[in-house]
Amino acid sequence: MDNSLDAVIETYAKVVGTSEIRAESDFFEIGGHSLLVMEVIALLRSEYGMTVPARQFLTDARAEAVAAACVTVESE
Amino acid sequence: MGISFWEDPYPVYKNFQKRSGVFWDDMLEVWVITGRDAVHTVLRSPEVSSDWLRLNAGESAARDFPALERMLRGWFMLMDPPGHTRLRRTVQSFFARTRVESLAGEFQDVVAAQLERIRPLDAVDLAEDFSAPVAGGVLARVLGVPVDVVSAAAAHMGTIAGFLALPHKKEFAAQAADAVGRLDGLYRALAPELSPDSALFPLVGDDPAAPDDSFLHTAHLLSFAGQETTAGLIATGLLHLLREPALYKEVSAGQAAPEAVVEELLRFDTPVPQVPRVALADLTVEGHTIRAGDRMLVLLAAANRDWRNSADADVLDFARNQRHVAFGVGVHYCLGAPTARGAARTAISEWTAAFPAARLAPETVRWAVGTGYRKLESAVVRLA
Ligand code: HEM
Numbered sequence: 281m282d283n284s285l286d287a288v289i290e291t292y293a294k295v296v297g298t299s300e301i302r303a304e305s306d307f308f309e310i311g312g313h314s315l316l317v318m319e320v321i322a323l324l325r326s327e328y329g330m331t332v333p334a335r336q337f338l339t340d341a342r343a344e345a346v347a348a349a350c351v352t353v354e355s356e
Numbered sequence: 357m358g359i360s361f362w363e364d365p366y367p368v369y370k371n372f373q374k375r376s377g378v379f380w381d382d383m384l385e386v387w388v389i390t391g392r393d394a395v396h397t398v399l400r401s402p403e404v405s406s407d408w409l410r411l412n413a414g415e416s417a418a419r420d421f422p423a424l425e426r427m428l429r430g431w432f433m434l435m436d437p438p439g440h441t442r443l444r445r446t447v448q449s450f451f452a453r454t455r456v457e458s459l460a461g462e463f464q465d466v467v468a469a470q471l472e473r474i475r476p477l478d479a480v481d482l483a484e485d486f487s488a489p490v491a492g493g494v495l496a497r498v499l500g501v502p503v504d505v506v507s508a509a510a511a512h513m514g515t516i517a518g519f520l521a522l523p524h525k526k527e528f529a530a531q532a533a534d535a536v537g538r539l540d541g542l543y544r545a546l547a548p549e550l551s552p553d554s555a556l557f558p559l560v561g562d563d564p565a566a567p568d569d570s571f572l573h574t575a576h577l578l579s580f581a582g583q584e585t586t587a588g589l590i591a592t593g594l595l596h597l598l599r600e601p602a603l604y605k606e607v608s609a610g611q612a613a614p615e616a617v618v619e620e621l622l623r624f625d626t627p628v629p630q631v632p633r634v635a636l637a638d639l640t641v642e643g644h645t646i647r648a649g650d651r652m653l654v655l656l657a658a659a660n661r662d663w664r665n666s667a668d669a670d671v672l673d674f675a676r677n678q679r680h681v682a683f684g685v686g687v688h689y690c691l692g693a694p695t696a697r698g699a700a701r702t703a704i705s706e707w708t709a710a711f712p713a714a715r716l717a718p719e720t721v722r723w724a725v726g727t728g729y730r731k732l733e734s735a736v737v738r739l740a
Contacts, residue, residue, distance in 0.1 A: 297360035308522065311725040313361045315368065315653075317383040334383035338524060 285347040287328040292343060295320050307341035329353050362723040365629065365730070366670065369658035377664075378644045386632075386651040387644070390658040392665070392681070394641050398654055399685035403637040406688060408434035410634045411651065416523040421533035423540070424519075430573030433581065433688060443570060444691065447578070450498065450555035456694040459497060463702045466493035471710050474739070479717070482735045483591045486707065491587035494699040498692075499578060500554030505546055509579040512539055514727070516580060521728035536576070543567070543575045578692075584731060586696045588627030590703045591732040593618070596625060597708065598716040598737065600672060608708035614701040616674040621700070622660075623680035624672050627730050629657035631684060656681045657730075711739050 289301050296311045307320070317337045324330045330350040337346070361368055369390065372379070377391020389398050398404055405411070408428045412418070418425040428434055432443040449455065470489050474480045492510060496503040512535035519525070519532035548564040550557050556575055561568035597604040597617075606612050633652040638645060646652065660680045661669040668676075683690035690696070708714075720736035 295361075297363075308726060311360050311362055313365070313368075313726075314384055314522070315372075315381065315388070316361055318381055319368075321383075337383055 284328075284330060284350040284352075285344060287324060287330060288343045288347045288350070291320050291323045291327070294323065301343060303342070303344040303347075305343050307337060307343075307346070312341070324350065325353070360723075360725075362725045363721075365657065366625075366661060369629075369655060369661065370663050372655070373658050373661075373663055376642075378642045378646075380644075381653075384651075384653065386653045387641075387646055389641070389652055389654045391642060392659040392662045395654055395656065395659040395681055396685055397641050398633060398639075398652060399631075399681075399688075401639055403635060403639045404633045404652070405436050405636050406434055406440070406631075406633060407436050410636075411632050412523055413634075413649075417526040417529035418519075418523065418532075420526070421529050421536075424529060424533040424536050426569070427536050427573055427576055430569055431577040431580075432574070433577055437687060440687065443574065446558050446570075447555050447574060448691070450500075451691045451695060453694040456498065456698050460698060460702070462497050463494055463698050464706070466490060466497065467702050467706045469493070471706060475710065477739060479736050479738045481720075482594055482737055483587065483732050484734060487587040487591035487594070487703070487732075488583075490590060490703050491583050491699060494586065494695065495579070495582045498582075498695050499556060500551055501546060501556065505542055506579065506583065508542055509539055509576075510583040513580050513584055514724075516576075517584070517727050517729060521726060539576050539579070540572055543572050546575075547571065581690075582692050582695065584729060585627045585692070586699050588729065588731055589618075589621065589696060589700045591735070592625050592627065592730065593621040593700060593704055594707060594737075595716065595721065595732055595735050596621060596672060597704070598714065598735075603672060603674075604708060604714075605712070606674075607704065608712040610705070610709065612674045614705045615697075616678065617704060618697055618700045619678040619680065620672060620674050620676065621704075622682040623678045624660075625730065626657055626660060626680070626682035628682065628684075629730050630655050630728065631688075656684065711737075713740055714738065 285303060292301050292307060293299055295316050301310060329352055331353050332346055332350045336349045373390040377394040379388055381388050389395055432440045467490055470486055474485055492507045493503055496506040515531045515535040519528040522528055547560050547567040556571060559571035559574055597607055607617055631654050633654055635646050635648050635650045637648045663669045683693045715738045717736040722733040724731035724733045
């Protein structure tokens with residue numbers, strides 16, 4: 281759980297271009313654009329081997345909520 | 357810390373366009389249209405709709421705010437023909453190129469008054485101190501309404517734009533609904549005093565004490581579509597010139613045609629990067645089948661750079677052929693294009709001529725975040 285939270289926070293930081301991100305930071309409120317959600321999902325998969333459904337960002341885009349919805353995928 | 361999407365969205369758009377002129381985005385559940393030909397195909401297709409209710413079928417939080425929903429359904433920008441055509445025609449002649457060009461002297465006066473006001477200052481904010489009041493003054497003149505009404509209306513546009521960018525968010529809908537209430541108040545108070553040669557006069561109806569809904573809706577639409585866009589073009593345009601001192605010097609010395617400068621700035625960084633659409637029937641675009649009911653996000657800003665056909669798309673160059681789609685394509689082509697062009701040509705030529713030694717303070721540049729349009733929030737410039 282904490283690993284996935286770190287991963288989400290790092291990914292938000294990379295995609296949004298800011299470093300001040302906490303567990304309760306909402307992707308859209310820190311400057312994420314909805315067009316960038318696909319990039320977050322792709323990075324979580326390629327860098328950390330995790331997947332999260334895109335719809336999660338519409339329900340709750342806080343880092344902790346996205347981290348909780350992440351599932352680790354088996355490496356091929 | 358990298359450069360955010362809001363400071364420079366073009367690298368993201370470029371990746372999209374390199375991937376495909378048309379692709380499906382899983383989160384937004386929309387087709388993203390990035391290619392120049394695909395943009396033309398979609399915007400010219402009779403199978404493609406701008407209708408607010410179709411665009412937001414079942415999704416928008418506006419359902420819980422009847423006044424907001426009614427207003428958006430009353431904007432002809434968010435209607436299809438024939439309703440669109442009928443309403444647009446009522447105001448069309450006021451925005452025609454010949455009428456707007458006949459107001460050139462008044463645009464000049466608006467710009468001169470703002471330059472006069474800031475001339476004694478050491479440093480000014482491009483957005484707040486110059487582009488916003490110029491846009492408000494020009495819009496007030498074209499609409500034939502007092503400038504303080506236009507400025508008061510402008511203050512609510514960010515809220516409505518925030519909601520349109522994320523229409524599923526209930527708190528945004530609540531704020532937008534509140535803004536609509538205030539705008540209604542402003543324009544209801546104006547109706548009885550409206551001059552007969554105002555663009556809005558034909559819409560008021562028989563009883564100015566109880567103006568028709570189409571008057572209120574169109575007044576909101578024109579404030580929404582006209583203010584931030586025009587202000588944005590002037591402010592971002594000057595910012596980009598200030599970032600390229602050689603170009604700034606050329607413009608300030610009057611060595612570049614104002615028409616070419618403004619068209620190139622529209623191509624390079626437009627205030628309206630995207631417009632929404634929804635398919636009424638199946639259509640094929642660049643080999644992809646877009647199904648009836650599918651939504652689309654048409655990225656005008658990506659099409660403007662056209663990286664796939666142009667090696668130097670990221671370079672500002674007044675001498676190029678500046679074909680762009682910044683004002684859209686087809687039946688919804690921007691009603692305000694002559695106004696925006698006139699305002700920006702005058703503002704940019706006169707500002708650069710007045711302040712040939714102006715210098716940007718780069719650390720003060722702030723872009724708005726979370727809007728569906730592109731907005732320079734502030735940028736401080738030293739005038740001498
Ligand atoms: C640089 C400034 C401007 C830009 C970049 C711009 C851009 C656009 C674009 C892209 C559209 C097409 C929307 C769509 O297809 O869905 C549009 C439509 C429109 N614009 Fe502008 N605009 C600007 C200034 C203005 C001004 C000054 C006014 C009015 C005073 C205005 C009024 C409108 C209206 C009413 C529409 C809807 C037209 C229709 O649906 O038939 N715009 N604008």
